Amino acid sequence: MTIIAGERTKLQVAHVKLSYSRAFTLRAYLLQTHEMLFDAHNHAFRVLGGVPRRGIYDNMKTAVDKVGRGKERQVNIRFSAMVSHFLFEAEFCNPASGWEKGQIEKNVQDARHRLWQPLPNVPSLEALNDWLETRCRELWSQTGHGSQPGSIADVWSEEIRHLMAVPRPFDGFVEHAKRVSPTCLVHLERNRYSVPASFANRPVSLRVYPDRIVLVAEGQAICEHRRVFARSHDRLSRTVYDWRHYLAVVQRKPGALRNGAPFAEMPPAFRSLQQHLLKRPGGDREMVEILSLVLQHDEQVVLTAVELALQAGVPTKTHIINLLHRLIDGTPLSTPTIPAPPALTLTTEPQANVERYDALRRAREARHAS
Template sequence: MLFDAHNRAFAFFGGVPKQMVYDNLKAVVQTILIGKERQFNPRFMALANHYLFEPVACTPASGWEKGQVENQVGNIREWLFTPRPRFACLTDLNDWLALRCRELASRRHPTEERPIAEVFAEERSALRAVVAPFDGYLEEMLRVSSTCLVRVDYNRYSVPAEFAGKAVSVRLAAYRLRIVHDMQIIAEHPRQFGRNHLICAPWHYLPVLAKKPGALRHGVPFIEWDLPIPIRHVRDRLLKQPKGDRAFFELLQLAREAGMEPLQVACELSLEAGIVTGAIVMNELRRLLTPPQPEVISLPEQLRLRSEPLADCARYDVLRGGAHVLY
């Protein structure tokens, strides 16, 4: 969250200051030494080196070093959080805060007869431009369980079935979680807050269906799969047919490479025809995925043959001669 706050602040301000002052929070300062000496968090120093700013830690019990920060915190609470707003998610809250800050910037500057935004526009030239945001995350090595899950912060996230039992690197950011194996991202999920959440991507378990197609009926990743309505109708009708689970698995296997949109169109065509079987849906899907025939090229008159060659089948009679027969 600290890394994400810096990224958002620098993007909002349009640059990076030369110095940043911190009040010795644990995520920034690991150890307070004598005087101004500090042992900073290595991951935080990676952030500071990325943006090229100097972190400065306050002296404990020296309130004068922070100037009017405490008073400004009280003002911000009054301007933004009184009465306390409510939002469905943190994204809505952040969007509203950015909009509210721009509205407050239209107020008069406390020491000048100009709006705050106009004064800050002049000071922005002193900021260092942001070349690229810092990829801030905490990394942990974990082993994937036999059920293709990793446990992070009391929640479980799915991993592709082929990595079951293998060690992976989990990179936890503010709002997302990435799972890496051999320097390749193999899974990505939105981060869940709270406890005992199960986040499953049905595509991760598709190889399991090759051995156990019946999991389509009772498997947790597939029961709660929010499929498009035509695909859902075809699935329900196929599962009532003999070996329908195997037929739907084959459709999903092809749709994994081609995408869900062609499968949805194929299901719609089958439903309109009134005959829904695995073979018919598969035929419609393959027809949609077949590349179109190349267009006929219109040759200019100069490239056309003046005398087209004639087929001379008599040439093959020469090969029938006894001299050319091998025993």
């Protein structure tokens, strides 16, 4: 339990410890799932500086599908793939035999006093994990080894030479087959995520990572979202939109731009431009054509062109496209002042003389009088 963004949050913490040096590392997650387990190994081996040749585990459901007699285990396929990736041997304890991994059991008990009392107060889960990593390294230097001279850090500096090299991180996702809804959404854990409109009513593959989800179709990643969690049933489910996914829809139906939920999350410059354009006849279609520019050009450049047009007080499609091409080509945005040639210099400055209009009025009155 810890406090994240002012809210008490229950966490699942992965503990990894080297048997010889007793160097340890912790990483916190919101759930205890396969993708969290794989991510914990990636970070643990990075922090510990290498991969041990053997790992001892309890019979957690994320690793073992079925516990047999004695040491017989039906190991999860994805867990086996991770073990093969890092090239170490996985062993599992007997059920209800905590003494077989006594070091890690003691580490869990010690961590309650060293790290979780008082409760950390952090702005995000990422900040908590950064703090845990730093604090664990500090404890290595501050804690004596016990059976070897020096601190845990001293003995770890000896052990690291015997660890296997850390390969590239294991791509530890969990994959689900999904069908995109007619409203271009897929469901995961009571939440919904948008998908490009061209994939509506089509099957896609949803790859779940600890902090994000990736949607794959036809062998290509088509979009990515930050993963959101709705852990309690009293919280409403969330819909995560990417307004770019719905551009193909509003190109056919520009009126959907006015009240479409996905477009409520556009950048402020686009929202301000929309308020100007929707006051004009045909403003819906003009706004859609401007938004569609992000499909061919860098979105940040398009945003800059829109901001410049708003600052100049000319929020029109023609002016924005002109500014966009100037930004892309590197052409100066302001027109330089061209000095007039000497031959065109005025010798006599014209003077305003409104009395001439009075003469015209008198001549007109004279004609009417005659």
